[in-house]
Amino acid sequence: MLEKGARPNYKTWEILMEGYVQSRQMDKVVDAMKKCLSLLKSCHWRPPFKLVETITKHFEEQGNVDDAYRYIKVLQRLNLTTLPLYKSLVRAYINADVVPPNIPEMIAKDQIVMDEEMDKLIIRAGKIDITCNG
Structure with a gap:
């Protein structure tokens, strides 16, 4: 999905981060959290x-x-x-x-x-x- 240029919402990022944590891909977790936190200006979701x-x-x-x-x-x-x-x-x-x-x-x-x-x-x-x- 990410490779095709889709723009994930906060919930998609949350699911991706949970998967990255399970597979111990911490650099990807950090990167995903940065992207997710940048979305917080326009919504009420919190990680x-x-x-x-x-x-x-x-x-x-x-x-x-x-x-x-x-x-x-x-x-x-x-x-x-x-x-x-x-x-x-x-x-x-x-x-x-x-x-x-x-x-x-x-x-x-x-x-x-x-x-x-x-x-x-x-x-x-x-x-x-x-x-x-x-």
Whole structure:
């Protein structure tokens, strides 16, 4: 269908993403989510949290902080952020051994209440050695 130039709607993208997740084609999941999120300006559909979370987990596991941060910023604009997504973002920074931006400020802006686990993640991320001396 995609090869023939058809223009999938949000529900079609959702079904495709679920298939890509099952076959572990995460690059295709990320690409499909980008396309799907671009459709949200003109409809009330929201992606299932499980799909949104799967992408943040992918970035977390890869330590891909640039894409993880951009993804969270898009989700923020769409009011789709949650504490579990922010936890995954912080873990991505920890996995990449990179000091994260001011996550507590981002969370406060989204009016999300932090929990003890998040406090511990923020403290752990703050201990990353930025001098690269180990």
